[in-house]
Amino acid sequence: MSDLFRVEGLSKSFGGLAVSRNIDLAMAAGDRLALIGPNGAGKTTFVNLVTGQIRPSAGRVLLNGEDVTGLGAVRRVRRGLVRTFQVTRLFSDMTPEEHVTLTVLQREGKASRILGRFRGSAEVAGEVETLLRTLGLLDVARRKVGEIAYGQQRLLEIAIALALKPKVLLLDEPAAGVPSSETPRIEQALEHLPSSLAVLMIEHDMDLVFRFARRVVVLAAGEIIFEGLPSQVAANEKVREAYLGNYAHARRVA
């Protein structure tokens, strides 16, 4: 089977502390995978390893069969391996339109042009508008990001990622910090992601995970302890112990 995206034996230790241990994972085009696990399980570290923000101690990352382990973060993005951030990283005095325009221009290799206007091309403007409309951000397209709702900022994170036309998209808690009234918008956006895209989502909201994912991977203490269907995950003894126990408990208290 030729996987679009494959991770082999990925490990990372900081000093004597192993935060990722021998992780193997593969995704095909169109995959919808959720990566869950208790806090401190190494989920964000995994995303950082895969996208090249930090270097692994061992293991390989393959994209389309090409070993990208030696490449920096920027080159991985250019090959279609794109992420969003757990805490939004946006430019507070720019508008959503400017964010997406900048991203599209960058994808087309035009972002460092000194000559030429920022909103020069109608083609780019059209693409930007389509993307913003798809994500329901057209109404706030020209407001500064600092002034728009947090849920809309999360959607903008996704819009920026999509503007890069990724092959593999890693969503780091897309609904984190979003008030429950706004989660349906995020969920809707996730449902409408391009079908050919392989998506890995880290998420704590189990309802969202069960609706979104076709496959669930559970990470605990830097190790994969379960991989399978969402319907099986709750029944797994190991998972209950590591994660769902806590979760169920938390729910009961709430």
Place this chain on the structure above:
Amino acid sequence: MQAIAKSRQAATVSGGNTHLLRDGLGLLLIIAAGAAGYWLFPDNLALLTRVIAVALLVLSIDLIVGYCGVATLGQATLYGAGAYAAGMACLRGVTEPMTLIVIGAAAGAMAGLVMGTIMLRAHGLAQLVLSIAIVQLAHEAANKASAYTGGSDGLAGFSPSPLFGTFEFDLWGRTAYLFGLALLVLVFILLKFVVASPFGMLCRGIKEDPVRIRSMGAFVFPVLLKMFIISGAVAGMGGALAAISTQVVGLDSVSFELSANSLVMLVLGGLGSLYGALIGTVIFMGFEHFVSAINPFHWMTMVGALLIAVVLVAPGGLSGLIDRALPGMRDKGGQRP
């Protein structure tokens, strides 16, 4: 639906117009202020020309500090490179003033390339310290290479030929001032385009969050280096203008003091708007001139007090204050009708 699209389009157009109107008005104000200076202070044109030269230096700092978030206390390196290059060229027979400006810009750009390559290896405080080290080294190099630079005596004894072959650089400094003013306006217009370009936007992004820019698939280093080169060209033109107008190039043109003062001017005027650089330079140097005439011992204290007041009351600098006072002039692109 179509109506919405139309009203959106209208908003876009009017947003763009506000922007153009604002910049056009700003430009007119600069020219008006420049002309006023010419008529009101005919005996101080040499000082005013120096203000313009330093304004170019402060603009060049704004490009790096205000638009890219790279702190520097060594920008006079680039200004000095332009000044010495123009002075040396003039001594060796290249006396055409436009050519001298181009030579200054080229020397400044080259110095910017070198300085950027070194400084961008570091971050934060280390970067700032590197910039100081570079300006001190450049200062020492200019001092030691006296065969080329005149050492502590400076470069003198060169005189640029008349502008366009007709306008002599007169004793009152009229030609030099008007030449400088035209240069400043031209550079200002060009820089407005630069900061509004995709490249300018990318720089703003880098200033706020380089990690985000990388995760958009853009390399940070080449973008910043490019800005260093542009900044060097602008500072170099300032240096060349100073060399042409005073017909002297001294070690003070490549000093830490000039670097630090011009950073203070920028903070005073406000970072990241280009207007702030001009306002800050005029206020600071005006203070320097008039207040030091009234009270030669304590004028720096007053500048210090003014700076503290500005930082506390208007963190956006004086230009930010004007923005707040004239809300109608603010870029309305962000607001929907």
